Amino acid sequence: MNITIYDVAREANVSMATVSRVVNGNPNVKPATRKKVLETIERLGYRPNAVARGLASKKTTTVGVIIPDISSIFFSELARGIDDIANMYKYNIILSNSDQNIDKEIKLINSMLEKQVDGIVYMGGKITEEHINQFKTSPVPIVLAATVDASEKTPSVNIDYEQAAFEAVQLLLDNGNESVAFVTGLEETTANALKFEGYKRALKDAEKSVQDDYLIRGDLSYQSGIKAVETLLDLNERPSAIFVASDEIALGVIHGIQDRGLSVPNDIEVVGFDNTRLAQMVRPTLSTVVQPMYDIGAVAMRLLTKYMNKEEVSDNTVVLPHQIIERNSTK
Amino acid sequence: MNITIYDVAREANVSMATVSRVVNGNPNVKPATRKKVLETIERLGYRPNAVARGLASKKTTTVGVIIPDISSIFFSELARGIDDIANMYKYNIILSNSDQNIDKEIKLINSMLEKQVDGIVYMGGKITEEHINQFKTSPVPIVLAATVDASEKTPSVNIDYEQAAFEAVQLLLDNGNESVAFVTGLEETTANALKFEGYKRALKDAEKSVQDDYLIRGDLSYQSGIKAVETLLDLNERPSAIFVASDEIALGVIHGIQDRGLSVPNDIEVVGFDNTRLAQMVRPTLSTVVQPMYDIGAVAMRLLTKYMNKEEVSDNTVVLPHQIIERNSTK
DNA sequence: TTGAAAGCGCTAACAA
């Protein structure tokens, strides 16, 4: 049997209420008593049972984190930001991978709710009606991180994907490129749809038309970048620049170009998205849109703590600043 | 107020014990009763409280995962393996980053124990006496993943680091290299120490001596790989091959060499370690030691489930097979 | 400053 608060109380000749008070740092305890209790806690090796505490207090100091894939370099950076802030506020994290599968996402939310998490940080792709419904009926606050809810009903932390993409493509256009292709991941994620909007707006601003064959959709992998480039280079008129929806795909694009004997940026310029560590781990180094992943995670978690404490929050949807960093994959 | 098992019992005209039975899939319930209960659960939107269940049953179906840094491409892959298997066995995961800081590691273990996890998967650097003590006195099983306890007292899942390093260096020597440098990360981790042992053994086998200036220690980053190369290339006699303790550092090494105008593998051959996705995301692609990260995580979690179920385990320390994969950074 | 006692929502004997 484990040592309980009751054992400590008996050994210290006080009531369990008093032990509870010293464990929880309640000031209404005479210093001498506190000392005595602390000593017997030490002596017995008492370890408070957080489950019992959770049942009695209705707080678990645990938050759920739903993430598409923790092994993705992009999401793991977000997760780090979340965990660091969670830690700072004494929360633990229950982490689960969803693979962006809707059924799994809904199941995960419910499973975390059963575990009585005090809040949830949610990362995903497309937010459907079903999601919004879940979020709305949740007994605890939910914050979206790097995930956009088009209806803006759910608190969230993002950057302005449309504008960021617009600026990236504009840079390419300003560099004198006649044609800019767009290589993206799963079309279903709202963030990627917004990037596409920005791409189109930049072209329209430059009075260029959107060409279907300059638009390539694959998955989010390095390999799909290589494949995309093969398609693009087989075109009669190959593009002189490529805007890519993620750094990992962009590395594939760069290598795909180089494998064909062409040069980046002389023959083709490339701009990525995210500014993961990968952007600097390639030659030429990758020009890319800076998305502050760690900060998005950290801010989302911080925002969640406010909701959990029932503090007033002035703005539900926070938009963090982005920027374009020019390295050597552009002229 | 939330819906409890008691509300369901009342509404369905049965006892709470019966409700508990249908929720837990106990077969001793008449089908008609089960149906009735299920319906009122649905109607009331009842959600079982896992905290209360945990307190009553002394099982939380939650395992703790201590990880140095989830944003590391190496560890996040391990974490994915852990989560997938955990999920398969209906466990949730409490994930925390330790940054390989001993105090934090110990604190984390205790915090997870307070939360009454059913078991712990531990990843870290060096295992000290203090760690072993914690592991030994833990009320729940602990399994090490990609983490070696020199005393072999704690269950663990690893590859044979010494032998793997030996083979990698031997490959380089067999390719005719006169001198092989070794670039490694923090010297404190036992795994890296073992890689060093393998490196030395391979040199000794080839009747070569270990030269201090061919041994570079940095942190685990890409940048430290670049720095390491600078040091190496400034030597009077530069090595003709470099064995690197991780893929990320190895990318830095390759680019450092290329930035100096030298060629990999013609001027210098490079072999990495881990076979993370990075190994294929560089030109030339990286020859490396394959460490099955996902599998190590998965097997560690599987092993933990056996301990949690009090099954007999024939061998506490499992050593997974490794291999060397030759790509284009070697001749 | 301290203690007594009533839950928190569930599981698990035990009885019927």
Next chain:
DNA sequence: TTGTTAGCGCTTTCAA
């Protein structure tokens, strides 16, 4: 097949 009941270990009034 179903119900009764006693906890699980803690927090939190309420009284003293």
